[in-house]
Amino acid sequence: MSFQANADLSRQGLSNPQSNEAPEKVKSRFLLLLRRFLRNRLAVCGAFIIGMLMVAAIFAPLLATHDPIFSQDYSNILQKPGNGHFLGTDDLGRDTYSRLLYGARLSIQAALVSVGIAVLIGVPIGLVTGYFRGFWDEWVVMRIVDAMQAFPSLILALAMAAALGGGFYNAMIAIGIGFTPAFVRITRAQVLTVRNLEYIQAAKAIGARNWRIMFLHVLPNSMAPLMVQITLSMAAAIIAEAGLSYLGLGAKPEEPSWGSMLHIAQGYLNIEPLLAFWPGMSIFLVVLGFNFLGDGIREVLDPKLKR
Numbered sequence: 001m002s003f004q005a006n007a008d009l010s011r012q013g014l015s016n017p018q019s020n021e022a023p024e025k026v027k028s029r030f031l032l033l034l035r036r037f038l039r040n041r042l043a044v045c046g047a048f049i050i051g052m053l054m055v056a057a058i059f060a061p062l063l064a065t066h067d068p069i070f071s072q073d074y075s076n077i078l079q080k081p082g083n084g085h086f087l088g089t090d091d092l093g094r095d096t097y098s099r100l101l102y103g104a105r106l107s108i109q110a111a112l113v114s115v116g117i118a119v120l121i122g123v124p125i126g127l128v129t130g131y132f133r134g135f136w137d138e139w140v141v142m143r144i145v146d147a148m149q150a151f152p153s154l155i156l157a158l159a160m161a162a163a164l165g166g167g168f169y170n171a172m173i174a175i176g177i178g179f180t181p182a183f184v185r186i187t188r189a190q191v192l193t194v195r196n197l198e199y200i201q202a203a204k205a206i207g208a209r210n211w212r213i214m215f216l217h218v219l220p221n222s223m224a225p226l227m228v229q230i231t232l233s234m235a236a237a238i239i240a241e242a243g244l245s246y247l248g249l250g251a252k253p254e255e256p257s258w259g260s261m262l263h264i265a266q267g268y269l270n271i272e273p274l275l276a277f278w279p280g281m282s283i284f285l286v287v288l289g290f291n292f293l294g295d296g297i298r299e300v301l302d303p304k305l306k307r
Contacts (some may be wrong), residue, residue: 037301038239042294049289056104066095068256070100078186087278090264094116096278099256103279106257110172110241111234117176119230123219125180126187131195131214142188145181152179157240161249168257169242171250175240179233186229190222204265228294235290242283258283 037043039250056063065086073093081088087096119178129137153175160174160217176243194200195218203213245259254261258279 046289046292048264060101064098068099102256113172114237118179122180122183126184130188130191228298231294235287
């Protein structure tokens with residue numbers, strides 16, 4: 001076939017039978033990863049739990065039977081499950097089931113906002129410092145990260161939340177800042193490995209700009225451990241939010257946060273232990289689900305692990 005004929009076919013997308021090979025490879029790889037994930041029963045269980053949490057958070061206004069704050073039945077205070085209240089009532093006669101549903105909303109917000117802050121701050125810092133190295137990387141950024149990681153993340157978040165003045169979103173900012181060092185360190189470690197690979201050196205050799213190499217080549221190939229860290233950090237964020245709300249530095253006492261519900265329940269453990277059981281079990285199941293999901297993602301994306 002002549003060169004002109006090849007050119008004509010090439011313009012029509014017919015000369016190369018592998019022209020659609022890249023999309024097919026992406027599709028086949030996705031299906032392979034999905035099959036690996038579905039073979040992990042614990043990961044599927046975790047995904048199911050998180051899916052139920054999302055459903056509860058999104059459809060809370062439809063699923064709730066009472067207003068979680070203003071519907072107060074003083075004639076049925078600390079009522080046991082039943083008689084119009086599926087999971088009983090609290091010390092003000094508010095429906096526990098409805099408050100748990102709306103508490104799922106706050107938990108999802110806590111996970112998304114705080115981890116989102118940590119990712120938006122930590123990943124770019126780790127990417128830039130790991131790629132360029134130098135004095136700022138070794139003696140400024142990493143020393144600040146070391147100093148922040150010397151404190152337990154919950155203690156650091158507690159101190160920052162107290163400094164910011166309390167409140168749900170201030171608590172989320174504090175938790176996000178407390179999680180940032182982990183994302184800086186993980187991103188930097190991955191970048192240090194990827195930046196010396198042959199395709200990165202080839203991109204530099206043909207004159208590609210540094211920002212293009214970082215965001216189009218280095219970062220996408222560093223995402224596997226970051227995805228696992230994001231999932232596990234969401235579980236930690238829910239625990240941290242519940243802890244801050246329990247201490248009065250997170251959600252307001254009247255807001256249906258699982259942590260504030262535990263704070264209220266502590267005074268009635270001898271009278272109505274179920275008041276503490278429901279939010280405690282909710283936190284336990286959601287954190288367990290995120291941990292299962294994170295382990296499943298790690299096993300799917302890590303080529304060193306046996307399938």
